[in-house]
């Protein structure tokens with residue numbers, strides 16, 4: 001007896017928005033809203049498959065342009081559909097060619113692969129068809145049943161200094177619900193933030209987003225975190241803001257509080273970020289993670305040659321699901337470490353990170369997620385949860401979550417009220433420091 005493989009009958013792209021706190025990074029301050037694109041595929045068996053990717057008009061447009069390549073295909077043609085999409089090559093038309101060596105988040109759209117949302121939705125459908133969770137059908141299959149996530153800490157600006165409609169008092173039931181909306185610019189404030197996040201989610205690893213205050217102040221926060229959570233793995237990410245010499249000096253002074261450092265320095269004095277990170281590693285022996293100097297296979301090659309990196313944060317939105325897991329295999333075979341980068345996202349991406357990480361072989365690092373800043377804005381009814389610092393892979397097939405069309409419509413409605421859809425963190429930042437401009441070598445508040 002042959003079983004009919006379902007065909008895709010519809011593909012909808014929903015640009016959506018969610019609420020955010022005034023989080024600070026080297027690129028400025030997060031706006032009150034973040035944007036994403038949600039892909040919903042329907043097949044003729046009545047199943048829906050979902051995927052999520054970064055927001056912005058060019059990504060929405062790319063996804064819309066792929067509809068004729070997807071609709072009418074069998075879900076088993078998943079690799080061919082992705083090949084057809086890649087051959088369409090929207091990135092060639094748009095890419096500034098700069099990658100993320102200097103992290104201005106406005107450039108994220110050039111690094112993101114829009115088709116990863118379609119890949120996710122197709123695999124969700126495929127998993128439902130064969131009745132297996134996604135992690136069992138991707139890469140080398142399931143490697144673990146639960147995935148460790150890290151507590152992603154941020155300095156937060158005082159939104160009262162703006163007239164922008166930042167979310168507040170939305171969730172005052174526990175300490176995390178409160179601190180995630182409050183100004184946080186001190187060592188004590190960061191420790192309180194970590195305590196609150198740990199109380200709600202049980203994190204065993206933390207990452208502090210740096211590039212905001214002086215390197216010395218940020219490392220003092222790391223030292224305080226280490227003192228408060230001596231068993232935790234702690235990482236700081238200044239997004240390349242420090243000079244090579246400053247990174248070396250800070251590591252010598254405070255390095256024992258860190259488990260690894262993420263993109264401490266970037267291009268300078270005619271050298272690329274890959275070269276500078278390699279000089280840094282030679283001088284300090286500190287393990288280094290990146291989501292900046294190796295965001296595709298071409299950049300990975302010289303990074304390997306120069307031994308610039310130990311941990312590649314291969315976000316499936318940058319590398320594709322298949323590409324991210326290929327990277328996980330290569331890193332594992334060569335004694336290096338895999339992890340994933342993140343930006344603000346909804347629960348569809350959270351489930352994707354869990355499924356991909358569950359299939360990544362080897363001793364992976366705890367996975368980045370911004371989700372704790374967006375918790376309560378789930379688009380799915382059966383969203384996955386972080387408990388004891390980890391996400392357990394559900395028994396349900398595919399991604400393991402199902403879209404709530406009413407919540408999706410509401411997030412889409414919010415999006416339609418926004419005047420701008422592309423990310424530009426300098427806009428909110430200019431309320432704090434008039435005329436503020438991104439400078440890849442100058443922490444955001446050190447002006």
Ligand SMILES: O=C([O-])C(=O)C[C@H](O)[C@@H](O)C(=O)[O-]
Nearest residue numbers: 025209237291341342343344
């Ligand atoms: O690890 C990283 O570099 C990021 O997550 C990039 C961004 O700075 C992220 O924090 C964001 O989107 O604000």
Ligand SMILES: [Mg+2]
Nearest residue numbers: 237262263291
């Ligand atoms: Mg990073």
